[in-house]
Amino acid sequence: MTEIIRSLNDLSGRYDALFCDLWGCLHNGVTPFPAAVAALQAFRAQGGKVILVTNAPRPKSSIIRQLDAMGLPRDTWDDIASSGDATQAAMLSGAAGTKVHHIGAPKDEPFFTDFEDDLSHLLATADITRVPLDQATGVICTGLADDLTETPDDYRGKLLMAKAKGLKMLCANPDIIVDSGEKRLYCAGALAKAYEDMGGEALYYGKPHPPIYDLARRRLGMDDARILCVGDGILTDVQGGVGEGLDTLFVTGGIAAQEFGTDFHNPNKGLLLKWLDGHQLSATYAIGYLR
Known part of the structure; x- marks a missing residue:
């Protein structure tokens, strides 16, 4: 049964690291979401590590330039694993x-x-x-x-x-x-x-497929870490996390926001559970917006 939480801090102490999605979760392609930025900064301040795991088709260096230009603070994250990085590895391998x-x-x-x-x-x-x-x-x-x-x-x-x-x-x-x-x-x-x-x-090579999670784990560099996958994509972030045996936090206010009622900050539990059942998936937790 998916548990709806109010803030990331509700899970304080349960996880060592986040594999956090970007688009729809941390920014909208134009500007960062202040509450999401603050939530990740607070998680890191408490000793957690944040790996931004994105299906962007460009390499990490390009993602960093994009995030800097957007105004995302560097203390929001520890490292980045992109679908572009994972695909580059496959291309170079022939x-x-x-x-x-x-x-x-x-x-x-x-x-x-x-x-x-x-x-x-x-x-x-x-x-x-x-x-x-x-x-x-x-x-x-x-x-x-x-x-x-x-x-x-x-x-x-x-x-x-x-x-x-x-x-x-x-x-x-x-x-x-x-x-x-x-x-x-x-x-x-x-x-x-x-x-x-x-x-x-x-x-x-990106979410929900294994190569990007293998890359994210290598860049995390922690053995036996308790990892939470965060994102707004049911067939990418949630399905990928489930496939990796990891807990998931589904951000309902992202790409599927219209499915869970008119209050995007607070998803309707009945609508959410019915929708998840329709996808034959269950997130560990759900939240309106990352905060």
């Missing part, structure tokens, strides 16, 4: 072959240029070349080229060509949609789903 075609936006270019130190052993031996689709041995999908105007339908021809060539797609962001301010945008996961629907093979 999961898409040596000639890759990129589907994504210019803002995702750091995926091919910025690598963290813990990937240096792979980078030293990798021989990856970016090529047009007709020359590719695999596809790296970080998202849509222009997520403000495009939809997955705009990529049908390209995806059909990749499928005809039998190419694997490495999906650097399993999210289907995300809210940026007041606008809902498609993510790489929507293209990967469309590719699978037409018979193509997509491989995923």
Whole structure:
């Protein structure tokens, strides 16, 4: 049975570390949520560690620049594990072959240029070349080229060509949609789903899939830590945490806020439990907004 809590402090002393989602939980793509920032600062002040675990398709260094520009204080977190990092590791290991075609936006270019130190052993031996689709041995999908105007339908021809060539797609962001301010945008996961629907093979490295949790644990650097997964995605944050055998805190005021009544700060318990049953998932805890 999911327990609804009022604040993260209600769980004081129960956990050593948080694997905390970003978009919809800590910020809205434009600005940080002050109450969430304060909650993570307080958790760290009490000795806890915070790993920001995000399905962003860019490497950690790029995420840090984005968060700094947004005004998120550095004392909110200890380290970051991104889906981009985990996908880079797969690419450097040859999961898409040596000639890759990129589907994504210019803002995702750091995926091919910025690598963290813990990937240096792979980078030293990798021989990856970016090529047009007709020359590719695999596809790296970080998202849509222009997520403000495009939809997955705009990529049908390209995806059909990749499928005809039998190419694997490495999906650097399993999210289907995300809210940026007041606008809902498609993510790489929507293209990967469309590719699978037409018979193509997509491989995923972000939540809820194991690679990003393996990376987060390495960057946490704590043995036998009591970890709580925090986020607003039922099929990413909650399902991923459950799959890893970890407790979860579902932030109901995020992407699914409309499902739990009109008071987004205080989800209706009956609606919440019915909705969770419909997804055949149960979070350990739920909260309106991280605070």
